[in-house]
Amino acid sequence: MVPAARRADWLRQWDADVAAQAAFLLAEGYDPATIQRDLTRRSLGAASHAFWLRSHHWRTRMTLQDLTHAWRSLVQRPGVTIAIVLTLGLAIGANTTIFSWVDALVLSPLPGTQRPSELVVVKFATATRDNLSFSYPNYRDVRDSRPSGLSGLAVKEGMAASLRVGTNAPERVWIELVSGNIFDVLGVPAALGRPLQAADETDRLPVAVISDSLWRTRFNSDPTIVGRPIILNGHTLSVVGVTPEGFRGAMSGLTMDAWVPVTMHGMLTGRDVLESRGSGWLMAVARLAQGTSQAEAQASLRVIADRLAADHPVNEGRTLRLGPVSEDGAAQVLLPIVTVVMSVVALVLLIACANVSGLLLARAISRQRELSIRTALGASRWRLARQLLLESFLLAGAGGIAGVIMAIWTSRGLDALLPPLPYPVFIGASLNGRVLAFSAGVTVLATIVFGLAPALQGSRTQLQAAIRGTRANTSTRGRARLRQGLVVSQVALAMVLLISAGLFVRTLANAYDVDPGFSRRNAVLASFDLSSLGLDDTKGNELLDQLITRSEAIPGVERASVSTMVPLSVGGASDTSPVIDGYTPAEHEDVVVYYGMVGRGYFETMGVPIVAGRGIDDRDRATGASVVVINETMAQRYWPGRDAVGGRLRSGPEWTTVIGVAKDGKYGTLSESSRSVMYFPIQQVYRADPVLHVATSGPAAPTIAAVRTLVSGMAPDLALYDVRTLEEHLRMSVAVPRMAALLLGIFGALALALAGIGLYGVVAFSVGQRTQEIGVRMALGADRGVILRQILGQGAWLTGLGLVIGLVVAAAAMPLMSSLLVNVSPTDVTTFAATGLLLLAVALLAAWIPARRAATLDPVEALRAE
Amino acid sequence: MRSTRLGLGTITILHALEGDRRFGFDIMDATGLTSGTVYPALERLEELGYVRSKWENEAAAHRDGRPARRYFEITAAGGKALTEALARYPLMRSAARHTSR
Numbered sequence: 001m002v003p004a005a006r007r008a009d010w011l012r013q014w015d016a017d018v019a020a021q022a023a024f025l026l027a028e029g030y031d032p033a034t035i036q037r038d039l040t041r042r043s044l045g046a047a048s049h050a051f052w053l054r055s056h057h058w059r060t061r062m063t064l065q066d067l068t069h070a071w072r073s074l075v076q077r078p079g080v081t082i083a084i085v086l087t088l089g090l091a092i093g094a095n096t097t098i099f100s101w102v103d104a105l106v107l108s109p110l111p112g113t114q115r116p117s118e119l120v121v122v123k124f125a126t127a128t129r130d131n132l133s134f135s136y137p138n139y140r141d142v143r144d145s146r147p148s149g150l151s152g153l154a155v156k157e158g159m160a161a162s163l164r165v166g167t168n169a170p171e172r173v174w175i176e177l178v179s180g181n182i183f184d185v186l187g188v189p190a191a192l193g194r195p196l197q198a199a200d201e202t203d204r205l206p207v208a209v210i211s212d213s214l215w216r217t218r219f220n221s222d223p224t225i226v227g228r229p230i231i232l233n234g235h236t237l238s239v240v241g242v243t244p245e246g247f248r249g250a251m252s253g254l255t256m257d258a259w260v261p262v263t264m265h266g267m268l269t270g271r272d273v274l275e276s277r278g279s280g281w282l283m284a285v286a287r288l289a290q291g292t293s294q295a296e297a298q299a300s301l302r303v304i305a306d307r308l309a310a311d312h313p314v315n316e317g318r319t320l321r322l323g324p325v326s327e328d329g330a331a332q333v334l335l336p337i338v339t340v341v342m343s344v345v346a347l348v349l350l351i352a353c354a355n356v357s358g359l360l361l362a363r364a365i366s367r368q369r370e371l372s373i374r375t376a377l378g379a380s381r382w383r384l385a386r387q388l389l390l391e392s393f394l395l396a397g398a399g400g401i402a403g404v405i406m407a408i409w410t411s412r413g414l415d416a417l418l419p420p421l422p423y424p425v426f427i428g429a430s431l432n433g434r435v436l437a438f439s440a441g442v443t444v445l446a447t448i449v450f451g452l453a454p455a456l457q458g459s460r461t462q463l464q465a466a467i468r469g470t471r472a473n474t475s476t477r478g479r480a481r482l483r484q485g486l487v488v489s490q491v492a493l494a495m496v497l498l499i500s501a502g503l504f505v506r507t508l509a510n511a512y513d514v515d516p517g518f519s520r521r522n523a524v525l526a527s528f529d530l531s532s533l534g535l536d537d538t539k540g541n542e543l544l545d546q547l548i549t550r551s552e553a554i555p556g557v558e559r560a561s562v563s564t565m566v567p568l569s570v571g572g573a574s575d576t577s578p579v580i581d582g583y584t585p586a587e588h589e590d591v592v593v594y595y596g597m598v599g600r601g602y603f604e605t606m607g608v609p610i611v612a613g614r615g616i617d618d619r620d621r622a623t624g625a626s627v628v629v630i631n632e633t634m635a636q637r638y639w640p641g642r643d644a645v646g647g648r649l650r651s652g653p654e655w656t657t658v659i660g661v662a663k664d665g666k667y668g669t670l671s672e673s674s675r676s677v678m679y680f681p682i683q684q685v686y687r688a689d690p691v692l693h694v695a696t697s698g699p700a701a702p703t704i705a706a707v708r709t710l711v712s713g714m715a716p717d718l719a720l721y722d723v724r725t726l727e728e729h730l731r732m733s734v735a736v737p738r739m740a741a742l743l744l745g746i747f748g749a750l751a752l753a754l755a756g757i758g759l760y761g762v763v764a765f766s767v768g769q770r771t772q773e774i775g776v777r778m779a780l781g782a783d784r785g786v787i788l789r790q791i792l793g794q795g796a797w798l799t800g801l802g803l804v805i806g807l808v809v810a811a812a813a814m815p816l817m818s819s820l821l822v823n824v825s826p827t828d829v830t831t832f833a834a835t836g837l838l839l840l841a842v843a844l845l846a847a848w849i850p851a852r853r854a855a856t857l858d859p860v861e862a863l864r865a866e
Numbered sequence: 867m868r869s870t871r872l873g874l875g876t877i878t879i880l881h882a883l884e885g886d887r888r889f890g891f892d893i894m895d896a897t898g899l900t901s902g903t904v905y906p907a908l909e910r911l912e913e914l915g916y917v918r919s920k921w922e923n924e925a926a927a928h929r930d931g932r933p934a935r936r937y938f939e940i941t942a943a944g945g946k947a948l949t950e951a952l953a954r955y956p957l958m959r960s961a962a963r964h965t966s967r
Contacts, residue, residue: 012934013890013935015933016927016933016935017890017935017936019932020932020935021891021931025920042891042894044902044906045901045903046901046903046905047902047910048903049901049906051903052905052906052909053906053909314891
């Protein structure tokens with residue numbers, strides 16, 4: 001560690017000092033052990049001394065001169081420098097942006113809370129399912145048992161509600177029903193007034209806390225808001241506080257407008273499930289006590305769960321588990337997509353680095369003269385390499401800054417890129433400390449990746465040849481191989497990106513062809529929630545019946561109905577495990593059937609063919625026999641080879657008879673696998689929040705106004721939301737493949753361009769190096785065509801190698817995405833082949849330009865050239 | 867120009883040098899500082915010109931049966947710097963007066 005110049009003296013100094021001390025101690029009569037100890041203690045400083053000398057050595061060497069030198073050499077070639085900075089800026093910016101999304105989704109999913117790393121979610125789990133919710137009585141018991149390891153346990157559940165301010169039309173807002181202690185557990189104070197408290201819950205006070213954005217938009221930032229009334233679902237509550245700006249609720253990735261004590265549930269929804277122990281509808285969030293591990297808290301919870309199961313049979317087989325906060329909310333859905341994108345931008349960064357590295361390598365070669373002179377003047381190889389690395393670092397730094405500036409805008413882009421969803425999604429990515437640290441880390445990494453090779457190569461100077469100005473040996477095997485290797489890797493990476501883009505483009509094309517299972521294309525969809533009117537089942541069904549009848553009376557409307565399942569709606573499918581008469585499930589088989597409730601005439605309204613029996617109609621009322629319509633998949637699965645019509649199943653206390661079989665459709669996404677589905681008549685299994693389907697004979701948009709008028713006439717307090725045409729809704733279903741195709745296509749094109757430029761650079765450079773040789777050959781009579789073919793051959797060989805590597809990597813990696821593809825195999829031969837041909841074409845073009853130049857060289861000029 | 871402000875430890879070392887201590891280990895004993903502090907500090911003081919280092923006479927050392935050691939002396943500039951530094955730390959002045967030898 002000691003610098004060479006000081007080494008001998010340093011050894012001498014320490015050697016002498018220790019020897020003198022040893023002699024002294026011996027003379028004083030100390031025993032060997034004590035002497036040893038004393039000498040060891042004194043010698044400990046040798047390392048610090050050596051380190052000080054080394055760092056001091058660097059400090060004197062690394063002067064401002066190095067920096068200005070580096071700066072000047074970069075500025076002298078503005079074109080290349082700008083190109084490199086832009087390339088790196090784009091790549092680093094893209095990586096920073098994606099990371100900011102990951103950070104917002106996973107690493108800090110609940111903005112505005114205190115010490116969010118201590119927050120966890122708590123769920124019930126059974127042998128087969130691990131995210132069951134809490135019932136209110138269960139929650140109270142667990143909370144009162146004071147689980148050790150948790151400093152607080154709260155519950156929440158989001159729901160849509162209708163808000164009325166003054167005499168304005170009711171609009172939909174999203175509220176969270178929460179336990180009184182939630183603001184305490186999350187560590188969120190009130191910006192105005194006070195947060196909710198435990199007393200609000202136990203005393204069942206009709207109070208609410210509203211969000212900062214709701215306060216600004218609907219209440220005009222009224223400073224006297226505290227104490228004012230707010231009308232939710234037709235009921236009056238008193239506002240007691242406003243949350244701070246930036247707090248969005250207890251669900252990751254979603255933004256809520258108001259928080260209401262959980263004990264208000266019955267009043268707001270007309271449903272009485274609060275005291276039912278078996279009704280799980282609340283999600284729990286807790287804070288780990290300081291100094292406790294998750295394992296400890298987990299263990300304590302399990303003990304409580306066991307006791308709960310013993311005390312109440314309805315809890316049998318259930319235990320409690322902890323999980324990260326990002327489990328609840330939008331993160332789960334978005335994370336797979338964002339992960340794919342993250343890998344993609346990392347690839348792009350690698351390609352960009354390879355490109356920049358190639359450029360710098362070429363530059364280092366053309367700076368041979370300058371570098372060799374410096375070597376002659378006494379600069380060590382290490383010093384030269386350091387200089388080149390410094391240049392690389394300046395470039396990367398500039399690129400990093402450019403990237404961060406770019407990321408300031410693009411990080412907010414996720415919210416814009418998202419397809420419209422029926423939930424209040426809000427990611428709110430920002431450039432916080434963690435993201436900036438990531439950006440800095442990526443910049444340093446990039447410097448090393450692209451800067452190391454040029455620095456090492458460039459510092460290896462060949463004195464004589466360089467000073468003389470000849471080109472002898474400047475393109476040694478090693479150097480050429482390195483650049484070639486870079487190009488090969490670029491081609492391979494571009495191949496992978498393009499293939500994935502191609503697969504998504506095909507998915508997109510296929511998506512429009514997939515049979516969604518219904519023929520209707522013109523319809524209006526409108527969502528509403530009757531529970532905001534507080535009607536019971538009978539009254540609710542009457543209203544639904546009237547709604548259907550009067551909707552069909554609107555001019556231009558062919559049929560109308562309601563349904564809790566909207567085709568191709570990404571989330572919100574409920575499933576259950578019915579008992580099927582005549583079918584015994586196998587040992588570890590889970591009978592999983594999705595279900596929804598539909599009004600009369602639903603199948604006719606949507607054009608879903610009934611392949612056996614009949615659909616739901618007027619006859620199926622609360623008073624009649626319990627009936628159900630199932631889909632083909634279910635019929636074939638549980639009544640194989642027989643007619644399912646007439647079969648019976650039970651998902652409650654009574655047996656239900658199958659009266660019809662409907663054609664299969666796509667219920668969630670276009671790329672889903674087939675599932676069993678049951679349609680119950682809503683008149684028999686009431687739900688307050690179906691979606692109105694109004695089928696029109698012509699374009700649906702003009703009917704929207706009529707539907708609104710009809711509903712406000714029938715129920716003025718009812719908020720209609722998400723009023724859209726079926727066409728708009730269907731477009732949403734292709735949003736994911738569209739987004740993927742777009743992003744991947746852009747990055748793929750970028751990668752292709754970079755690879756092409758890289759290949760061009762290598763071939764052009766090699767031609768430049770061999771100008772003399774080519775001149776000689778042509779003077780000796782070599783055919784121009786042969787020369788052209790030979791140079792092209794070099795380009796083709798590099799491209800081919802990259803292609804093959806890319807194919808192999810893609811074949812291995814693409815199957816990871818198969819869940820996002822529609823009707824396309826992840827190793828689809830057509831896509832692979834087409835991409836390969838495209839790449840080959842671009843590569844040959846890139847190689848052809850310099851090759852042609854070589855072939856049309858004037859031999860005399862070539863021989864004269866250096 | 868790098869800062870030439872001396873820390874308490876360095877002042878103590880200078881003071882020890884003024885009091886006729888010369889070798890690294892001696893200064894360790896006088897000041898109670900570790901070798902990891904003393905040795906680099908001596909380098910820095912030398913660089914600042916407050917201290918100069920010399921090697922013992924080879925012949926004399928070999929006569930005593932041990933290798934020649936490197937020793938340090940305070941310079942005039944160093945003496946001045948020490949006085950100024952002590953002026954900045956009043957308590958040190960009184961402590962300095964109390965050191966024996």
